Amino acid sequence: MENTRRMRPHYRAKTMAWRAAFFALMLCVCMCVFYVPVRAEYIGISDPTDVPEPEAKATYVLETTTGICIYGKNAEERLYPASTTKLMTALLIVEEGNLSDVVTFSAHAVNSIPYDSMHISIQPGEQLTLDQVLHAILIQSANEACMGAAEHIFGSVEAFVARMNERATELGAADTHFTNPHGLHDEQHYTTSRDLALIMQEVMKNETLRAVMSKATYTIPPTNKTDKPRYLTNSNRLIHQNGQYYNENIICGKTGFTTPAGNTLVTYGEVNGLSFIIVIMKAGQGKTFQSTSTLIDYFEKSLQIVTVANVFDYAAAVPSANGELVYLQPKEGFTLLSYRDDPMTDLRTEYSIPDMITEPVREGTPLGTISVYSGDRLVGKTEMVARADYGLEAPVVQTTGEISTTPVTTEAEVPRGGGMAQLFRFVLIAGGVVLACFVLYLVVAMISASRYRKRCKRIKNHLYIRERNGSGYDKL
Template identity: 35%
Template sequence: MFLLIFNCSWVAAAEPELQGETAALIDAKTGRLLYGKDAHKRMYPASTTKVLTALVALERANLSDVVTVGPNAINSGGTRIWLPEGEQLTLEELLFALMLNSANDAGVAIAEHVAGSVESFAQISNLAAKKIGAVDTHFTNPHGMPEENHYSTAYDLALIGRKAMENEDFRRIVSTVHHEIPRSDPEAQKYLFNHNKLLWSTVYGYKGATGLKTGYTSQAGQCIIASAKRDDRELIAVVLRTEGVNLWSDAAKLLDYGFDNYENQQLIEKDKVMTSLPVIYGKENVKLVAGEDYIYTFTRENPEDLQISFDVPESTLAPVDKGEVLGAIVISKGQEEIARINLMSDHQVDRDYLAIIKSALYWVLPIVLLLLWLKWRIGVALRRRRRLARRKKYEEASRYNDIDTY
């Protein structure tokens, strides 16, 4: 077993004081929860719902798709760009309307285009949320208008935001400050302006802001999923049910806290040789490489010790394929296992038939020699027995001859 210990001792930092009812902050690269305030409490998510709507649409349809607006979009309520039945826009233009202007009617048009109905789209969205790890999320619509069974948590929304920002088209859309879409009616709204002031405001703007989405209903209060990047680190902050300018100050406090008091270190490098493994009947030992990068977000609050060990067998049997999983790198903190990374063969190892023959001879030759020795000993014993029998017969014959002569 191979063991490394990483010890990081930094000065403790005070947690941010927030006005929002619930909040969460995660590192986008590692997914580690850096701060939580009732982060798993179920809340109305308002228009932050649209982050998952956009992600599902991007994964299941093409930006160039022409979407024909159905009769239900106009009845969505809340913020709209007043899409009439029959109007046609590309999916990309509808996503700009959804994410910048927070248009609920665009959400309904997208949902019906992707899944045929709002209800079917909600089912797809809920499955997508569970796959991401957002297990306390259940959506009934694509836009976030309040319904009893439409809920999420600050932590789940952070996970959804993290996943969405992995999509380059999504990232491009939510970082856009203003955009113009074509409309068939020259009087219809075509100029879109991003509601996320962190991206553009000289008063509330945040340096390095990259997205994501604001929201508001009277039941949900002011909500935001905010993201920002400094150097090679990106953070996702969520604040739910806050008021007024606290929306921006709470998000900024969370992001400052994460950038100032945490840092990432790469502990494991993908494809780096970590150890080797004997290959029985193989021409050589096989080198084992890490199957992926592993980066850990170290807290500055308290010293942290991480142990890295190898979980590998004593040997393996030839042949070995390149990329075959033969063990694991185990990363632990105390008694808690926090990560397991595959160890894979970095090249193919064929059978060594000469080694197989040698091995066979190693085990078979002594047996053969023993059998030959036993055969020789039995032969010696039989020959001795025959000689004794002949001698006995000769002696008996001699004794009879002596009697007759007398």
């Protein structure tokens, strides 16, 4: 009998099984020790080309909660705004005027507009409150009302228009130039769909303007020049409940039309916690209402807003002059724009923040911005603010350091800790690893057992043959 000892198959199977189990246990222990929470995977967008394209020269769709442009077509092309000009006119009326004032219309204000343009037949010397004038401008699109308001607030139409252009520049509408307060055609009176969205975004911050534009009808009572009331009807068909184009998700908007401008519409709508500004310029008759309604319905089915539960998941550390680290984080309420049917698994961040903090900072001080991308698509952007006070033994200022002009692209710094979502994710991963190791154990055990049975059978056959040949067993 040979003196060589070999491990029997069933011992070898047990050893491999114990090794697999030990490996699984060690892997789980390592995950527990070195586990760092991962951001929740947000549900995102399908192919953006699925967005229904409006039949118009230019389109711009802005989601105001996140500040993200969802769709743009010829967004920087200069076009004529027609009566959507009145958005800026109305904004200046509420910012610079007193709505309880009485406006007395001059002959120039009444007679300087073409009679075949939009008006409510105001007469020279007629008196209306500025609030009534505002309703006439935004609901009936009355051109002489714009002229009277401009003269009343700034003394002249020219001064009012100059302020319109200043205000456009302040809002970032760099490709906009106004020559009048009503929007009747002028070669030098132009804007872009993007600029109109920026103006509308500012308009929507004013509750008075939002309320006025949301009205389907309005009545101006008799005045010093007429004993009959004026009944105004909003030209925005999307808000008329019994109309062909009514859409319950549309809050308000402003229409516009001249022959050179075509049909123009700026609309504000809300759905699924999202707020949309939709600008459509130079479209055919009826196409603005139809296209806007189609877009808002698409967004209702496709989009949702996701609020980041723990903004420190996107924190960044900036060195200070005294060697400390100053932690910056997005403002509370940071949201990401989510398309339902495409998980955003490839999230990355870009920070535009100071290279170093050189002066004291108070908690909440804005110190740059963060942009979050899914692939190449922007899904969230907001300010980065100081997480806590730093260096307050010195005088506090509101700005510190130089903001880097080159964005830093990185994965967001994620602190240890996390929430229930991260814990649940960890449990799922750990459970998956254990399950995989258990399956591996079963496979190894089954293979080893099969090999053991085959070897036993071969040994038995070999012994039987040798017994028949009388060769004995001493060589086994």
